[in-house]
Amino acid sequence: MTVYNINLGIGWASSGVEYAQSYRAQAFRNIDISAKFIFSDLILGNNIADLTANLGFDDDQIIWLYNFFTDIKIAPSTFLLDTFVKQNHLEQRNFILQPDNGMKELQYKSAKEKLTIVPRYNDREKGTIDQVTYVVNNQLIKRDFYSYTKYATEYYSGDTHDNHVVFREFYNGDGTIAYTQHLDGEGHELFEFPNQNYYSKTDLYREMLLKLNFKPDDIIILDRMDEDKQLVNGQLIFEHHLPAKLVIPVHADHYDKHYTNEHQVLWNNFYEYQFTHYRDVSAYVVATDRQRELLTSQQKHFNHAKPQINTIPVGSLEHLVKPEKPRKTHSLITASRLANEKHIDWVIEATVVAHKTVSDLTLDIYGEGGERSRLQDLITKNNADSYIKLMGQQDLKNVYQKYETYIAGSTSEGFGLSLMEAVGSGLSMIGFDVPYGNQTFIADQQNGYLLPYTEDWSNSRKEQLLAEAIVKNFTEADLASFHEKSYSLAESYLTKNVAKRWQQLIGELQHA
Numbered sequence: 001m002t003v004y005n006i007n008l009g010i011g012w013a014s015s016g017v018e019y020a021q022s023y024r025a026q027a028f029r030n031i032d033i034s035a036k037f038i039f040s041d042l043i044l045g046n047n048i049a050d051l052t053a054n055l056g057f058d059d060d061q062i063i064w065l066y067n068f069f070t071d072i073k074i075a076p077s078t079f080l081l082d083t084f085v086k087q088n089h090l091e092q093r094n095f096i097l098q099p100d101n102g103m104k105e106l107q108y109k110s111a112k113e114k115l116t117i118v119p120r121y122n123d124r125e126k127g128t129i130d131q132v133t134y135v136v137n138n139q140l141i142k143r144d145f146y147s148y149t150k151y152a153t154e155y156y157s158g159d160t161h162d163n164h165v166v167f168r169e170f171y172n173g174d175g176t177i178a179y180t181q182h183l184d185g186e187g188h189e190l191f192e193f194p195n196q197n198y199y200s201k202t203d204l205y206r207e208m209l210l211k212l213n214f215k216p217d218d219i220i221i222l223d224r225m226d227e228d229k230q231l232v233n234g235q236l237i238f239e240h241h242l243p244a245k246l247v248i249p250v251h252a253d254h255y256d257k258h259y260t261n262e263h264q265v266l267w268n269n270f271y272e273y274q275f276t277h278y279r280d281v282s283a284y285v286v287a288t289d290r291q292r293e294l295l296t297s298q299q300k301h302f303n304h305a306k307p308q309i310n311t312i313p314v315g316s317l318e319h320l321v322k323p324e325k326p327r328k329t330h331s332l333i334t335a336s337r338l339a340n341e342k343h344i345d346w347v348i349e350a351t352v353v354a355h356k357t358v359s360d361l362t363l364d365i366y367g368e369g370g371e372r373s374r375l376q377d378l379i380t381k382n383n384a385d386s387y388i389k390l391m392g393q394q395d396l397k398n399v400y401q402k403y404e405t406y407i408a409g410s411t412s413e414g415f416g417l418s419l420m421e422a423v424g425s426g427l428s429m430i431g432f433d434v435p436y437g438n439q440t441f442i443a444d445q446q447n448g449y450l451l452p453y454t455e456d457w458s459n460s461r462k463e464q465l466l467a468e469a470i471v472k473n474f475t476e477a478d479l480a481s482f483h484e485k486s487y488s489l490a491e492s493y494l495t496k497n498v499a500k501r502w503q504q505l506i507g508e509l510q511h512a
Contacts, residue, residue: 001217002034008224009041010051020314022055027499040065047077070178077122077130079146201231209240218244245282245509248274252414283308287415288436315417316495317424323401333403335418338369343409350466352382363388400425413437424490428482447485
């Protein structure tokens with residue numbers, strides 16, 4: 001039995017979906033379930049093995065559409081620069097290595113060949129490379145891609161004003177061409193194999209699904225679907241998943257409340273297809289009980305359907321984190337992307353107000369994003385640089401424990417991994433009574449304060465509610481009791497317990 005998890009792309013700064021898959025992979029390891037993670041985006045900026053390993057996936061768990069039809073394995077970039085130089089006889093061809101500026105790229109130039117070859121380090125200390133670029137007359141003409149061997153090459157038109165990729169070759173381990181991807185520059189592509197052509201990425205994806213040869217005890221988890229002109233993978237999964245069972249996780253709020261009433265519902269466009277084709281779905285999975293209850297009632301009301309909907313958290317905790325030394329007194333922490341919808345500005349303004357009462361109050365803000373400069377300006381404008389600080393992007397697993405309280409300004413968290421990690425470190429919690437994360441991780445007046453919220457209220461009213469809760473938290477609350485309640489809430493999110501939920505669902509589906 002294999003669980004196939006369907007995704008599109010992955011990067012260094014991944015989204016909640018990729019993190020959810022990473023947590024799920026760990027849960028499956030705990031219960032010894034074989035899992036594969038399918039990625040279909042063209043990923044050449046970095047070796048996909050480096051990106052997936054960064055999130056804790058094993059190389060043998062990864063299926064990448066573009067190397068599926070080759071015999072090259074997903075593997076780290078271990079190809080040595082010295083090997084490249086020797087194989088291409090750069091010294092004999094009188095290529096001159098240009099002065100090393102300490103960056104990732106080196107330049108080898110040949111006046112005779114009018115060619116510049118630019119290897120890119122993957123790991124400078126180990127001397128390994130992952131790309132080599134070829135430039136003629138300042139025009140990029142070709143780029144090779146390496147893991148433990150060369151696995152792809154893309155060729156460029158060389159046009160002065162519109163230099164674009166015209167075709168790519170994907171190789172087998174012995175250097176032979178497994179297939180060629182042709183592009184016409186207008187979004188059309190053809191995949192040429194020795195004995196077969198595929199006239200779109202969708203056709204190629206369908207062929208991969210057929211070759212996976214799903215079994216009756218397999219599970220397919222469709223995390224992401226794409227419906228653009230290059231790939232229509234969602235519909236293909238629905239058409240070709242049998243005899244395997246199909247599971248749909250819901251990673252976000254599943255509908256728009258502003259356009260929903262008793263007579264109609266506006267589903268989230270990422271899930272509309274899955275919700276309207278519920279007969280093909282063996283189970284939906286949501287992250288919180290609140291969302292399960294709402295989706296269940298909506299399916300019954302709008303679709304007259306009773307699909308199976310399970311609650312399984314998208315994240316998990318390896319263990320509860322207890323403080324190594326006393327927590328910093330009157331300390332707040334928040335962690336998120338620095339984005340407008342996270343409303344970190346409300347948290348800053350509230351902290352400034354609360355600081356007038358709690359004089360040694362501090363707030364540390366973790367994360368990066370487009371709002372950083374605006375937030376820093378707001379801190380400076382309030383003369384709060386001494387007690388409110390932007391801390392940047394960090395691994396927070398052992399950081400939460402240093403603080404007393406976590407505060408959230410966000411008004412929409414499908415789950416809230418940072419909320420889970422905060423209760424896993426025993427923090428008291430402050431946030432608005434909004435779906436679904438705050439409602440899951442904040443037990444009002446037991447481990448913190450779940451504040452009333454109405455969208456139409458002014459920002460100043462929302463900031464005042466946060467400020468009052470901060471003051472109450474640090475002047476009236478029994479923080480020791482709040483911290484113990486958070487640890488109690490976190491127990492069900494331990495990886496071993498989340499794994500049991502997956503084990504139970506998979507067992508039910510296999511015997512259905």
